[in-house]
Amino acid sequence: MLKMDADHIIPRLVDHLLDRENSLVSHDMNGRVQRGILIELRVHAWLWVGRPDSGYAVEQYRTIYLMFFGHTSVWVAVEPPGERWDNWQQVPLDAWKNTSNHDSCWRSDGLQPLSKLYFEMAEEVLAESIDKRLAPKDVEIVADYSPFSSKLCHNVLVTLGREHEDGRGYDKLLSIEYDKSQKEAA
DSSP, rough: OOOOOOOHHHHHHHHHHOTTTEEEEEETTTTTEEEEEEEEEEEEEEEEEEEETTEEEEEEEEEEEEEEETTTTEEEOOOOOOOOOGGGGGOOGOOOOEOOTTTTTTTTTHHHHHHHHHHHHHHHHHTTOOOOTTOOOGGGGEEETTTTSSSSEEEEEEEEEEEEEOSSSEEEEHHHHHEETTTOOO
């Protein structure tokens, strides 16, 4: 089976789809609005335990949402175990974490949650296995576009403010909505 690594494909998609030069829509004392793209991936981790004819499957599903805008800010939200977000509009704003704000390191720092999610899900699956000799490398983990969404990428408008009322501090996510002025991405 042909496999592609999400941490290699996602930067290529972002480079192809994100208009870094024209992302700022508006800016004032209350914050700024920027165009961006949002990618949602459904991640499936599974392990077959036991003999082929008498074993059982241990599985986990989670969704990870990655949002990119500017030069290049990366925000990530990961569906917690046991919760179910049907789409990015159901993700609470406080679930989004800013993982990178820098043009030179967004591919590594910004996408670090993909590796973290891999190991979290592998450990969750292994914890349910009776075979304690297994390691994360033994767990099959696949990231695919979410079957609950009609698109892999969405054009969005991101509204940001600052942590402090005086305009200091880190960016604070205020809202995310569809960018109806843009043709839908992939």
